[in-house]
Amino acid sequence: MDHFKGGASFMDYFLSRFSPTEARTQNRLRELSADADRIFFLIYTPDDELIGHYALIVHNEKTVEVDNSILGARPPVSGLMLHTEHALLQWMFQNNPDAVVIANLLQHNVTCFMLHRATGFNLVATTSLRETVADNGDRILRPVKNENADKTDACLLTLELDSRAYWLVRKNAGYPC
Numbered sequence: 001m002d003h004f005k006g007g008a009s010f011m012d013y014f015l016s017r018f019s020p021t022e023a024r025t026q027n028r029l030r031e032l033s034a035d036a037d038r039i040f041f042l043i044y045t046p047d048d049e050l051i052g053h054y055a056l057i058v059h060n061e062k063t064v065e066v067d068n069s070i071l072g073a074r075p076p077v078s079g080l081m082l083h084t085e086h087a088l089l090q091w092m093f094q095n096n097p098d099a100v101v102i103a104n105l106l107q108h109n110v111t112c113f114m115l116h117r118a119t120g121f122n123l124v125a126t127t128s129l130r131e132t133v134a135d136n137g138d139r140i141l142r143p144v145k146n147e148n149a150d151k152t153d154a155c156l157l158t159l160e161l162d163s164r165a166y167w168l169v170r171k172n173a174g175y176p177c
């Protein structure tokens with residue numbers, strides 16, 4: 001639970017920003033685990049400490065999204081999230097070679113951008129976002145309808161990766177194919 005609540009410090013990298021109380025964190029976890037289209041992976045150290053998570057969302061037979069990766073503590077090996085992303089992409093493309101994997105992230109999330117670039121993702125679209133504040137104080141970034149609007153608060157990057165590009169990057173990075 002603390003690991004997920006620790007997400008508070010990462011809130012600026014997500015579209016919804018809210019105060020992660022224990023109850024809201026539990027609700028969010030319930031919602032995530034009830035979503036039949038989402039495969040949620042938990043990352044443990046050999047000592048059984050939960051240090052991170054990573055999810056795949058199956059949009060349809062062709063499109064899968066990588067989502068919600070968080071590393072909440074120092075891992076026992078260097079490059080753990082890179083190895084994690086490679087392991088999931090390998091598994092995914094072996095089982096569904098025709099899939100296209102997408103990733104959506106905020107432009108200022110440089111570490112996440114670097115992680116996805118290292119596994120071969122390429123930028124395919126950008127979307128301007130504006131923040132709205134709900135009655136309960138939650139702040140949500142939504143796409144700006146008028147692209148000529150002068151005020152935007154953030155920019156969403158959409159990256160894409162197909163199996164052909166992935167296998168090449170994987171081989172060049174020295175991972176077993």
Ligand SMILES: CC(C)(COP(=O)(O)OP(=O)(O)OC[C@H]1O[C@@H](n2cnc3c(N)ncnc32)[C@H](O)[C@@H]1OP(=O)(O)O)[C@@H](O)C(=O)NCCC(=O)NCCS
Binds near residue numbers: 068071073077106
């Ligand atoms: C995106 C993310 C998973 C990428 O992780 P990463 O590939 O390990 O890259 P980082 O630049 O964060 O990590 C740099 C180093 O700090 C370490 N590190 C990362 N998070 C850490 C933490 N919470 N505590 C201690 N060390 C940490 C990493 O292990 C890495 O060390 P290494 O070079 O020896 O492997 C990670 O930055 C993260 O959890 N970000 C916040 C949540 C987020 O933005 N998620 C994506 C939303 S789209």
